[in-house]
Amino acid sequence: MISVSNVGVEYRHGQWAVRDVSFTVQKGEFVLLTGHSGAGKTTLMKLLSFERTPTTGRVQLEDFRSDRIKKRKLPFLRRRIGPIFQDFRLLRERTAYENVALVLESTGASRNGLHRRVLRALAQVGLSNKVSSKPDELSGGEQQRVAIARAMINDPFVLLADEPTGNLDEANTREIFRLLKKVSAGGTAVLVATHDLAIAAEFRARTLVLERGQLIEEVAATAAPSGAYAPPPPLPLQQASPREATA
Amino acid sequence: MNTFLFTLREGLRNVRRAPLMSLTSVAVMGLTLFVLGIFLLITVNLRNAISAVQKQVEVVVFVNEDILDGELQALDTFLREHPAVQDVRFLTRDDALADFRRELKDREYLLEAMETNPLPDTFEVALFDDWKTTDRIDEVAGLIQGMAGVDEVKYGKEWVGRLNHVIFLVVACDLVLGVIVALSSLVVVSNTVKLTLIARKDMIDLLKMVGATAGVIRRPFVIEGVVKGLLASLMAAALLTFLTMGLQERVPEVVSLSVPLLMAYLLFGATLGGLGSVFSLQGFLRRW
Numbered sequence: 316m317i318s319v320s321n322v323g324v325e326y327r328h329g330q331w332a333v334r335d336v337s338f339t340v341q342k343g344e345f346v347l348l349t350g351h352s353g354a355g356k357t358t359l360m361k362l363l364s365f366e367r368t369p370t371t372g373r374v375q376l377e378d379f380r381s382d383r384i385k386k387r388k389l390p391f392l393r394r395r396i397g398p399i400f401q402d403f404r405l406l407r408e409r410t411a412y413e414n415v416a417l418v419l420e421s422t423g424a425s426r427n428g429l430h431r432r433v434l435r436a437l438a439q440v441g442l443s444n445k446v447s448s449k450p451d452e453l454s455g456g457e458q459q460r461v462a463i464a465r466a467m468i469n470d471p472f473v474l475l476a477d478e479p480t481g482n483l484d485e486a487n488t489r490e491i492f493r494l495l496k497k498v499s500a501g502g503t504a505v506l507v508a509t510h511d512l513a514i515a516a517e518f519r520a521r522t523l524v525l526e527r528g529q530l531i532e533e534v535a536a537t538a539a540p541s542g543a544y545a546p547p548p549p550l551p552l553q554q555a556s557p558r559e560a561t562a
Numbered sequence: 563m564n565t566f567l568f569t570l571r572e573g574l575r576n577v578r579r580a581p582l583m584s585l586t587s588v589a590v591m592g593l594t595l596f597v598l599g600i601f602l603l604i605t606v607n608l609r610n611a612i613s614a615v616q617k618q619v620e621v622v623v624f625v626n627e628d629i630l631d632g633e634l635q636a637l638d639t640f641l642r643e644h645p646a647v648q649d650v651r652f653l654t655r656d657d658a659l660a661d662f663r664r665e666l667k668d669r670e671y672l673l674e675a676m677e678t679n680p681l682p683d684t685f686e687v688a689l690f691d692d693w694k695t696t697d698r699i700d701e702v703a704g705l706i707q708g709m710a711g712v713d714e715v716k717y718g719k720e721w722v723g724r725l726n727h728v729i730f731l732v733v734a735c736d737l738v739l740g741v742i743v744a745l746s747s748l749v750v751v752s753n754t755v756k757l758t759l760i761a762r763k764d765m766i767d768l769l770k771m772v773g774a775t776a777g778v779i780r781r782p783f784v785i786e787g788v789v790k791g792l793l794a795s796l797m798a799a800a801l802l803t804f805l806t807m808g809l810q811e812r813v814p815e816v817v818s819l820s821v822p823l824l825m826a827y828l829l830f831g832a833t834l835g836g837l838g839s840v841f842s843l844q845g846f847l848r849r850w
Contacts (some may be wrong), residue, residue: 364771387775390770390773390774390775391773391775392773393770393771393772393773394772394773396773398771398772404764404767404768404830406764406765406768408579417768417769417772418773420564420565420568421568421769421772421773421774421778421779422772422773422774422778423564423565423568423778425565426564439843465772469772469773507743515751
């Protein structure tokens with residue numbers, strides 16, 4: 316279980332990036348974290364991956380607690396987290412297979428079955444035919460799917476995805492969300508930070524809405540958001556994107 | 563074992579990847595080590611020259627004309643058994659005159675005016691190098707002077723003093739320069755390695771995020787540093803060998819670096835590369 320209890324991050328005296336946020340995420344849950352730019356989503360994701368230490372409160376992931384963890388234990392915590400990034404962070408000179416295998420090799424996993432595990436992970440994201448392709452030979456959606464396979468390969472407790480579809484078109488966005496939903500159905504908790512409210516509504520996932528660093532609304536998995544959070548109005552002289560128009 | 567193979571493979575892969583960058587860093591490190599090698603060559607030759615000059619320092623003991631056989635025997639035993647003495651040569655007054663004659667060569671006629679041999683019996687005493695300081699020679703000379711039958715002990719006190727002063731200055735400058743050159747090498751190598759690390763920051767950050775330990779992240783870069791350091795020192799050693807051969811054609815007295823010193827030089831290059839990686843990585847691994 317992930318438990319976030321009264322967490323706050325003060326980045327300058329009296330100014331808080333995140334303030335008094337509390338929630339829990341259970342095994343196999345699919346949770347969206349939404350809010351405007353600067354609402355505190357990325358800070359909260361960094362707190363969940365223990366890249367930042369909270370000023371107040373504490374984060375707990377399984378038995379790891381932010382107020383007690385030793386630096387030398389961090390690698391073992393990170394093996395329970397599958398990180399997914401907006402910019403994919405694939406190593407360009409390596410194939411899809413090598414990018415995924417890197418996680419197992421660098422964490423000392425047994426070589427027995429490594430090959431099979433990597434191929435299975437790539438098959439789960441529908442890339443069995445792209446095993447030997449390098450990132451530049453893949454589309455954005457395919458690159459993100461390699462990143463998801465990489466995040467899943469260690470059987471983590473949770474996938475933390477920070478704006479995973481920020482660089483993708485609408486079709487690929489839906490595809491990635493469907494894939495993440497499928498992963499959560501397999502028992503892995505998935506927490507996705509996104510500013511895309513339309514997708515939150517479409518997938519009817521449990522949604523945590525952040526504004527100015529505070530959790531202002533929590534929408535249950537079956538309901539649509541109440542409207543407390545609204546997408547930002549388009550800037551003058553800037554045409555709204557098709558997705559914003561349909562939101 | 564699994565991560566060992568991984569780190570070894572990644573280290574060697576790092577060297578092969580981006581060959582131009584690897585070549586540049588090896589060249590920069592090699593030139594830095596070459597400068598250090600030139601300094602080593604100068605030091606070795608300097609010490610050789612100092613040793614050659616020191617060999618010329620000797621103590622000459624002039625014996626009284628009326629010395630008794632027992633006193634002469636005692637003096638000879640004392641000199642041969644003293645720990646400072648490397649070698650003793652006894653010259654009778656006739657031997658000394660014959661030597662003198664040989665030294666005069668064409669001007670031997672100058673000796674014809676002499677009716678008797680004015681030269682005394684002498685001992686020429688060679689000391690070990692570590693006894694060739696003013697204080698220590700003074701100590702030995704004082705003891706010899708105190709022996710029965712000794713007329714005078716000479717060793718060029720002022721000259722030895724000046725020589726020791728010059729040797730001290732030269733060795734001190736050599737040491738200071740050595741430290742400066744070694745530190746500069748470390749800085750240059752460390753910065754060269756840092757440039758390659760900056761190019762691989764994405765990889766380091768990714769390995770951190772997926773749960774690799776600091777040791778697993780560090781080792782490939784250390785292996786890369788060691789391999790590059792070794793290649794660089796091989797390059798520098800080759801340049802140094804050509805330089806020495808070129809110098810020896812003009813000045814045959816120039817001494818090459820000995821094989822053990824060359825081995826130490828290669829080892830130093832490899833260590834420097836590894837240490838450069840360790841120091842440069844500290845900043846990258848400080849934050850998790």
